[in-house]
Amino acid sequence: MTGSEGLSARSAAALSDPLLPLADDSLVLSHRLGEWAGHAPVLEEELALANIALDLLGQARALYAELGEEDELAFLREERAFRNCQLAEQPGGDFAHTMVRQLYFSAWQELLYAQLAELGQPLAAKAVKESEYHRDHAEHWTLRLGDGTEESHARAQRAADSLWRFTGELFEPIAGPGPVGEVDWDALRTGWTERITRTFERATLTVPESPQEGAWKAGAGRQGIHTEPFGRMLAEMQHLHRSHPGASW
Amino acid sequence: MTTPGGAAARADTGAAERRQRDLEAWAGSVPDPELPVITLAELGVLRRVHERSPHGPVEVELTPTYTGCPAVESMATDIERVLREHGVPEVAVRVVLAPPWSTDDISDEGRRKLAAHGIAPPRGGRAVPGAGEAHGPVPLTLAIRCPNCGSTETSLISRFSSTACKALRRCESCREPFDHFKEV
Numbered sequence: 001m002t003g004s005e006g007l008s009a010r011s012a013a014a015l016s017d018p019l020l021p022l023a024d025d026s027l028v029l030s031h032r033l034g035e036w037a038g039h040a041p042v043l044e045e046e047l048a049l050a051n052i053a054l055d056l057l058g059q060a061r062a063l064y065a066e067l068g069e070e071d072e073l074a075f076l077r078e079e080r081a082f083r084n085c086q087l088a089e090q091p092g093g094d095f096a097h098t099m100v101r102q103l104y105f106s107a108w109q110e111l112l113y114a115q116l117a118e119l120g121q122p123l124a125a126k127a128v129k130e131s132e133y134h135r136d137h138a139e140h141w142t143l144r145l146g147d148g149t150e151e152s153h154a155r156a157q158r159a160a161d162s163l164w165r166f167t168g169e170l171f172e173p174i175a176g177p178g179p180v181g182e183v184d185w186d187a188l189r190t191g192w193t194e195r196i197t198r199t200f201e202r203a204t205l206t207v208p209e210s211p212q213e214g215a216w217k218a219g220a221g222r223q224g225i226h227t228e229p230f231g232r233m234l235a236e237m238q239h240l241h242r243s244h245p246g247a248s249w
Numbered sequence: 250m251t252t253p254g255g256a257a258a259r260a261d262t263g264a265a266e267r268r269q270r271d272l273e274a275w276a277g278s279v280p281d282p283e284l285p286v287i288t289l290a291e292l293g294v295l296r297r298v299h300e301r302s303p304h305g306p307v308e309v310e311l312t313p314t315y316t317g318c319p320a321v322e323s324m325a326t327d328i329e330r331v332l333r334e335h336g337v338p339e340v341a342v343r344v345v346l347a348p349p350w351s352t353d354d355i356s357d358e359g360r361r362k363l364a365a366h367g368i369a370p371p372r373g374g375r376a377v378p379g380a381g382e383a384h385g386p387v388p389l390t391l392a393i394r395c396p397n398c399g400s401t402e403t404s405l406i407s408r409f410s411s412t413a414c415k416a417l418r419r420c421e422s423c424r425e426p427f428d429h430f431k432e433v
Contacts, residue, residue: 044407044417051409058317062346122347127316129349129433137408 003078003224011068015081018176020073021222022112023063024084027074028230029105030056031237032092041095048137052102055130062123075241079231080224087166089221089230093159096152099141100159103199106135108170111191112183119179139199146203153204160200161208168212172219265303272298275335276309282323283412286366289324293354296345306339307332312350314433315413352432367396369403369418369429395420396427403427 004012014020033053040046064070087105092098110131116124145156171189174180200207220226240247276298277290289295289311296310309328313321325342332340352371355363360370372392395403400422408431410417415428 044409047407047411047417048409051413054317054319054413055315056317058313058315062316123316126346126349130316133408133433140408 003081005078006076007072008069011072011076014064014067014073015083016176017067018174018178018180019063019067021083021085021174022180023060023067023073024082025088025105025109026056026063027060028082028084028233029088029101030054030060031233032088032090033098033102035092036098045095049098052134052137055127055134059123059127059130066123071241075238079226079234082224082226082230082234083222084226085166085169086221086227086230087163087170089226089233090163090166091229091233094155095141096145096155097159097163099138099145100156101163102134103138103142104163104167104170104196106131106138107195107199108167108188108192110135111188111195115183115188116179119182121179124179142199142205143203146200146205156203157205160205161210164208164210164212165214169219169221172222174222268300268303269298271335272300272307272332272337275331276328279324279327279331282320282327284363284366284368286362287355287359289328291356291359291362293356293359294324294350304336304338306341307337309340309342310345311342312345314350316346318413320412350433352430355430363430364396367427368415369393369396369427371430371432393418393429395423395425397425398423 004015030053033049033056036049037046040049060074061070064073067073087101090101092101110128113124113128113131117128142156145152147153148156170192171185173183173185197207273290273295277288277295279289281287281289281292284292292314294312294314296312297308298310299308300306301308309325309332311321311324311328321344325344328342329340353373355371363370392401393403394401398420400420402421403418404421405416406419406426407417410428414430414433416431417426418429419426
């Protein structure tokens with residue numbers, strides 16, 4: 001079982017494309033952010049999270065459409081055929097957890113897209129401005145929560161610590177032809193670490209010293225190995241399409 | 250010396266240019282589905298209108314404001330409808346991402362209409378990617394004018410608003426909240 005049995009030949013060929021992991025990151029995190037609809041602490045954040053989710057969904061759709069058939073790629077793959085990083089699939093937790101997840105991800109995506117834009121990848125040139133805005137938003141919240149009350153500080157620090165082990169994977173090179181294969185992953189790691197360190201210092205948070213990977217080898221998500229909550233997320237995300245193939249409104 | 254053939258060719262060129270202008274005007278006249286006070290031409294999202302053969306199929310290139318902008322599909326449908334109403338037999342709308350759209354692509358007329366409609370237009374000048382890299386986030390300054398009373402005493406309520414392209418602000422003078430078309 002490769003988890004891709006329902007795909008057309010064109011979509012199946014996309015499974016080894018180095019752009020697929022980036023598309024999957026955006027789709028999966030978009031869905032996770034969408035889970036906040038109706039639950040965000042204030043109306044403005046409801047809009048913010050939905051807007052960030054919408055940007056990410058747009059990025060995913062643009063890449064899927066380039067690689068294969070977008071509905072097939074989003075809704076007809078099993079867990080093992082998804083190439084997203086494990087950070088993107090982590091459940092939202094509390095608001096601090098969601099914001100730190102966003103900070104870790106967007107700071108990385110902004111730097112990655114900036115490199116890809118330089119290398120001539122058209123979506124990245126467009127989306128880097130969106131990532132920058134997301135990262136800026138997450139930074140604002142990290143500062144507010146970290147340098148806020150005792151309670152918000154404790155929650156932000158807990159989020160920073162518990163998500164840390166999913167960050168090493170972000171710098172595992174994605175091999176393949178085209179711009180993604182030419183990314184300087186070491187520079188990405190350096191830039192990201194500087195950015196996070198600076199933000200955490202201002203937010204009175206401590207940069208975790210624990211390993212940046214779990215018991216599994218970093219890079220597992222890129223090979224289709226995911227954490228336990230991901231299967232349940234996919235079941236919810238894919239249920240409608242699988243129950244009513246071709247449904248529209 | 251002008252040959253009759255040369256005059257005919259010039260007349261053809263003139264007709265072709267007029268036709269091109271007409272096609273661009275028709276496609277460009279479509280109102281933005283989310284901000285119907287401005288047209289797609291004024292928003293600057295129409296990239297290219299190309300007639301493949303005289304009075305034949307027309308290809309239109311459209312670029313989204315934000316990658317996930319849900320209005321793109323209805324823009325494409327509207328362009329197709331308008332061109333067909335003008336007798337174009339076949340219309341294909343293609344979404345292009347490069348070069349990326351910027352708020353600098355909004356025309357002066359578009360900015361004026363946005364302001365008249367109560368939406369503070371984006372400030373001029375392209376946002377510099379990576380700006381604030383050295384000093385962290387760049388706070389939005391108070392140079393954004395209230396579209397209701399003209400005061401520059403306005404503050405940010407939310408960095409995200411009713412659509413992907415806008416932020417929500419409040420006027421400290423007249424107390425009215427208003428949307429601001431954020432710069433990208």
